[in-house]
Amino acid sequence: MLKIPSHIAVLTSGGDAPGMNAAIRAVVRSAVYYGKKITGIYNGYEGLINGNFQELNSRSVKYILNQGGTFLKSARSDRFRTPEGRKQAYDNLAKTGIDALIVIGGDGSFTGAKIFSEEYDFQVIGVPGTIDNDLYGTDFTIGYDTATNTAIECIDKIRDTASSHDRLFLVEVMGRDSGFIALRSAIAAGALDVIMPENDTTYDHLVETINRAGKNKKFSNIIVVAEGNKLGNIFEISNFLKGKFPHLDIKVTILGHLQRGGSPTVYDRVLASKLGVAAVEGLLIGRNKVMAGVMHQQIIYTPFEEAITRKAYINPELIRINKILTI
Ligand SMILES: Nc1ncnc2c1ncn2[C@@H]1O[C@H](COP(=O)(O)OP(=O)(O)O)[C@@H](O)[C@H]1O
Ligand SMILES: O=P(O)(O)OC[C@H]1O[C@](O)(COP(=O)(O)O)[C@@H](O)[C@@H]1O
Numbered sequence: 001m002l003k004i005p006s007h008i009a010v011l012t013s014g015g016d017a018p019g020m021n022a023a024i025r026a027v028v029r030s031a032v033y034y035g036k037k038i039t040g041i042y043n044g045y046e047g048l049i050n051g052n053f054q055e056l057n058s059r060s061v062k063y064i065l066n067q068g069g070t071f072l073k074s075a076r077s078d079r080f081r082t083p084e085g086r087k088q089a090y091d092n093l094a095k096t097g098i099d100a101l102i103v104i105g106g107d108g109s110f111t112g113a114k115i116f117s118e119e120y121d122f123q124v125i126g127v128p129g130t131i132d133n134d135l136y137g138t139d140f141t142i143g144y145d146t147a148t149n150t151a152i153e154c155i156d157k158i159r160d161t162a163s164s165h166d167r168l169f170l171v172e173v174m175g176r177d178s179g180f181i182a183l184r185s186a187i188a189a190g191a192l193d194v195i196m197p198e199n200d201t202t203y204d205h206l207v208e209t210i211n212r213a214g215k216n217k218k219f220s221n222i223i224v225v226a227e228g229n230k231l232g233n234i235f236e237i238s239n240f241l242k243g244k245f246p247h248l249d250i251k252v253t254i255l256g257h258l259q260r261g262g263s264p265t266v267y268d269r270v271l272a273s274k275l276g277v278a279a280v281e282g283l284l285i286g287r288n289k290v291m292a293g294v295m296h297q298q299i300i301y302t303p304f305e306e307a308i309t310r311k312a313y314i315n316p317e318l319i320r321i322n323k324i325l326t327i
């Protein structure tokens, strides 16, 4: 028989992402709208284990829609990886009368959520919040659009100085195991090439690309490097290229955590609002162990198992387009 939850909890986990606040707001307001009790858990799974709970109401989430970060704070919790940690987490939920949980996070958070939900037969829904966009079951994750906008704002600035000095810049963007941020920012910023885990770039290919640029009289260039690429770290790549092209002035810039902050874009605010409502409505119709996502403009619920194990799709057409446009 379908058990409808009466008291929902929400937490943010893993790397923070712009738009997480908008998602929390949407969860809290829709829970209130449907007459449910709603509790915020601070510090992700660490707060779940420590009992760091706070009951929320619709006014608790005012003025956060446009704020980066997450007011509930986030954490990476080693204790939640242990059965003892998860037992403590369950005891705290049970003691507080919470009967459903919404986890806003990425692949790691959903792996933990799946294990916890199975261990304790606890109803859990995920909301994809990560700048990496590395989840199957949603076209965009919350934060990805803002992060790429931040990245291209920075790369545009690098472009100015690269052009003044006829330099080659290697720019590292985030993406622990994926090239989504790299590919999208490369296209938007007109980068000469992009090195990411999905395209197995070789040193030979890089040499060929730089030679081609020289022949086509492109004297200032940007190559976007995803941190998770398989060729090597950005300094190794730079040293190799310096050896091959001693006449080129080659510089390295690492954008790093800049990409994780800032006010969310309209796209991320709207996506977070849709997904926060979808998560609560999903719980109310009995969905469990699934992630709410938007694919082709439609809300869909994908089992955690698929969301974390199936590969999020990098569109090879974008790689082809970038090659054509940087001739
Ligand atoms: N195999 C696992 N078992 C239990 N918890 C996990 C597991 N993998 C990840 N988690 C929990 O999820 C948290 C967030 O995962 P992480 O990979 O850091 O971020 P994200 O969710 O953004 O991908 C981890 O710190 C840990 O507490
Ligand atoms: O902030 P930290 O802990 O240094 O982690 C950096 C990692 O987090 C990310 O920014 C986001 O990844 P997650 O959302 O999976 O946590 C990655 O791109 C990056 O590799």
Ligand SMILES: [Mg+2]
Residues within 6 Å of the ligand: 014, 106, 107, 108, 130, 132
């Ligand atoms: Mg992740």
